[in-house]
Amino acid sequence: xxxxxxxxxxxxxxxxxxxxxxxxxxxxxxxxxxxxxxxxxxxxxxxxxxxxxxxxxxxxxxxxxxxxxxxxxxxxxxxxxxxxxxxxxxxxxxxxxxxxxxxxxxxxxxxxxxxxxxxxxxxxxxxxxxxxxxxxxxxxxxxxxxxxxxxxxxxxxxxxxxxxxxxxxxxxxxxxxxxxxxxxxxxxxxxxxxxxxxxxxxxxxxxxxxxxxxxxxxxxxxxxxxxxxxxxxxxxxxxxxxxxxxxxxxxxxxxxxxxxxxxxxxxxxxxxxxxxxxxxxxxxxxxxxxxxxxxxxxxxxxxxxxxxxxxxxx
Amino acid sequence: xxxxxxxxxxxxxxxxxxxxxxxxxxxxxxxxxxxxxxxxxxxxxxxxxxxxxxxxxxxxxxxxxxxxxxxxxxxxxxxxxxxxxxxxxxxxxxxxxxxxxxxxxxxxxxxxxxxxxxxxxxxxxxxxxxxxxxxxxxxxxxxxxxxxxxxxxxxxxxxxxxxxxxxxxxxxxxxxxxxxxxxxxxxxxxxxxxxxxxxxxxxxxxxxxxxxxxxxxxxxxxxxxxxxxxxxxxxxxxxxxxxxxxxxxxxxxxxxxxxxxxxxxxxxxxxxxxxxxxxxxxxxxxxxxxxxxxxxxxxxxxxxxxxxxxxxxxxxxxxxxxxxxxxx
Ligand SMILES: Nc1ncnc2c1ncn2[C@@H]1O[C@H](COP(=O)(O)OP(=O)(O)OP(=O)(O)O)[C@@H](O)[C@H]1O
Ligand SMILES: [Mg+2]
Numbered sequence: 001x002x003x004x005x006x007x008x009x010x011x012x013x014x015x016x017x018x019x020x021x022x023x024x025x026x027x028x029x030x031x032x033x034x035x036x037x038x039x040x041x042x043x044x045x046x047x048x049x050x051x052x053x054x055x056x057x058x059x060x061x062x063x064x065x066x067x068x069x070x071x072x073x074x075x076x077x078x079x080x081x082x083x084x085x086x087x088x089x090x091x092x093x094x095x096x097x098x099x100x101x102x103x104x105x106x107x108x109x110x111x112x113x114x115x116x117x118x119x120x121x122x123x124x125x126x127x128x129x130x131x132x133x134x135x136x137x138x139x140x141x142x143x144x145x146x147x148x149x150x151x152x153x154x155x156x157x158x159x160x161x162x163x164x165x166x167x168x169x170x171x172x173x174x175x176x177x178x179x180x181x182x183x184x185x186x187x188x189x190x191x192x193x194x195x196x197x198x199x200x201x202x203x204x205x206x207x208x209x210x211x212x213x214x215x216x217x218x219x220x221x222x223x224x225x226x227x228x229x230x231x232x233x234x235x236x237x238x239x240x241x242x243x244x245x246x247x248x249x250x251x252x253x254x255x256x257x258x259x260x261x262x263x264x265x266x267x268x269x270x271x272x273x274x275x276x277x278x279x280x281x282x283x284x285x286x287x288x289x290x291x292x293x294x295x296x297x298x299x300x301x302x303x304x305x306x307x308x309x310x311x312x313x314x
Numbered sequence: 315x316x317x318x319x320x321x322x323x324x325x326x327x328x329x330x331x332x333x334x335x336x337x338x339x340x341x342x343x344x345x346x347x348x349x350x351x352x353x354x355x356x357x358x359x360x361x362x363x364x365x366x367x368x369x370x371x372x373x374x375x376x377x378x379x380x381x382x383x384x385x386x387x388x389x390x391x392x393x394x395x396x397x398x399x400x401x402x403x404x405x406x407x408x409x410x411x412x413x414x415x416x417x418x419x420x421x422x423x424x425x426x427x428x429x430x431x432x433x434x435x436x437x438x439x440x441x442x443x444x445x446x447x448x449x450x451x452x453x454x455x456x457x458x459x460x461x462x463x464x465x466x467x468x469x470x471x472x473x474x475x476x477x478x479x480x481x482x483x484x485x486x487x488x489x490x491x492x493x494x495x496x497x498x499x500x501x502x503x504x505x506x507x508x509x510x511x512x513x514x515x516x517x518x519x520x521x522x523x524x525x526x527x528x529x530x531x532x533x534x535x536x537x538x539x540x541x542x543x544x545x546x547x548x549x550x551x552x553x554x555x556x557x558x559x560x561x562x563x564x565x566x567x568x569x570x571x572x573x574x575x576x577x578x579x580x581x582x583x584x585x586x587x588x589x590x591x592x593x594x595x596x597x598x599x600x601x602x603x604x605x606x607x608x609x610x611x612x613x614x615x616x617x618x619x620x621x622x623x624x625x626x627x628x629x630x631x632x633x634x635x636x637x638x639x640x641x642x
Binding site: 209210211213214215216217218219220221224228229232233306307308309312 | 368370399400401402403404407408410412415416417418419420421422429430432433464466467477480481
């Protein structure tokens with residue numbers, strides 16, 4: 001177990017490092033001098049030069065990379081260009097909103113996708129099964145921002161059931177949850193489809209296994225066989241899939257935050273790009289990468305906790 | 315009393331290439347407290363027979379006619395799903411061929427053994443105690459802690475013993491064992507057979523033991539049913555059938571048994587030819603295409619003939635060869 005955790009942690013560090021390197025290259029390759037971009041067209045050469053020195057842009061490239069790299073690992077992601085606030089603070093301030101959105105998306109996709117997939121597998125070949133199949137493909141195919149816009153138009157604008165914008169009153173949990181319903185649905189709906197398909201496929205496979213035949217030969221109730229004996233196994237690949245899928249949900253979150261004018265990391269990055277606030281862009285992307293890698297790790301640990309075979313190979 | 319009495323059982327599967335007649339007029343008895351062996355080549359319908367008895371035929375399978383009388387009263391072919399489910403486990407239990415895959419990999423052995431007692435109405439502690447008792451009986455070392463372990467933590471032989479413990483835990487009237495030892499090596503096979511024999515005596519159940527290993531059948535069983543292409547071609551006591559086989563197929567099967575080879579040969583004799591396609595059964599005897607003793611009478615339908623009390627063979631030649639045997 002310890003061995004496995006160390007290995008996984010090493011891998012996580014490597015992934016984040018590569019992400020840092022790519023980010024650094026990206027900033028370096030973006031046309032235009034960051035200092036002039038930040039200061040605008042009316043800045044004098046002297047002002048630009050001063051900012052360049054302050055931002056370390058006069059140093060050789062490998063020194064710049066090292067500064068960026070070592071800074072990032074110690075939590076120093078630089079300062080926001082105009083206000084001078086530490087980027088990490090700015091990002092962490094927005095992070096809870098995005099995490100709530102992702103959590104909401106996962107809740108939707110798991111709460112609907114798993115029962116749907118199970119149900120389709122048990123009623124294999126029936127009309128219901130085919131309907132689930134078609135709906136799954138449909139929700140997977142529709143981009144999340146389209147879902148977001150339609151959800152907004154239908155449930156907020158026309159029906160007025162749910163609030164259209166914002167994240168709800170700070171400190172008022174109920175209000176915040178109500179504000180979370182539509183955006184998280186937009187983030188998670190496609191995943192309902194993925195999960196339903198995945199659960200259906202792995203349920204069908206598991207239900208063919210000889211231990212399920214044994215369970216039937218002992219006259220166990222069908223419900224126990226489906227949910228305790230089969231689903232416990234069929235769920236495992238789905239959790240791994242979700243771990244990877246969080247990356248995609250993070251990108252859907254950007255659209256959801258823009259459409260619903262919610263605070264969050266996605267909105268932060270979007271605004272930062274528009275105002276060319278590059279340190280915030282890189283900082284936010286880096287934090288997101290770390291979150292992604294961590295959640296992936298969590299997914300693997302959950303699989304380990306549920307599957308004794310994996311657990312003992314740790 | 316007979317524990318299980320199968321008569322005139324016919325099972326059909328619908329397949330893409332038409333209906334497949336997998337079991338044809340299968341008839342045999344499993345008397346109380348006896349071990350009955352079922353032998354036959356791969357594909358002769360042994361698993362289909364088990365599934366028909368257990369009510370677990372695949373969705374495309376169907377019992378067309380016939381009767382499976384259990385303990386002289388209930389016809390298993392007529393029970394509802396629910397009634398059948400209630401018999402499986404407590405009254406009729408099964409050990410399957412593949413010990414590696416027979417246990418659920420993500421549930422502890424204890425949970426699985428406790429779950430199958432769900433009808434007993436006992437407390438969880440009592441069920442656990444019963445499980446430990448059974449594990450001790452099949453000689454699983456450290457039985458108490460075995461409950462908390464998972465199937466992959468046991469060897470193949472131990473898993474098969476756990477499966478046996480599970481199937482006998484509720485003291486069924488009938489134990490069905492589908493090649494329970496084929497996946498084990500020779501020494502384990504002997505140990506497992508002895509264990510089964512012991513437990514059968516203790517519990518006093520009947521056993522339907524499927525195997526294609528004639529030596530094991532001779533060792534363990536009192537009666538034997540020889541199957542070919544979904545039909546019972548010969549049945550009787552092990553002594554009668556093995557010493558005085560009346561159906562040409564049984565004779566060929568016995569000749570081909572490696573244990574019976576007196577001379578060391580490089581090539582094991584096998585019966586030439588293959589089981590016919592069960593979608594197109596021959597009009598007459600199913601074994602005729604491979605039979606060395608073929609004659610014109612084989613093109614007619616064969617009926618089962620009693621050759622001695624409790625010894626029957628499905629071959630029209632039986633009377634004749636018996637007559638020849640007497641005159642010779
Ligand atoms: N679900 C099914 N659909 C169609 N045909 C089937 C089905 N199950 C079994 N059969 C056919 O029925 C026949 C008997 O199969 P069965 O599995 O009972 O043989 P077996 O004696 O158990 O063989 P083995 O020793 O290999 O386990 C075979 O011809 C097989 O192809
Ligand atoms: Mg079989």
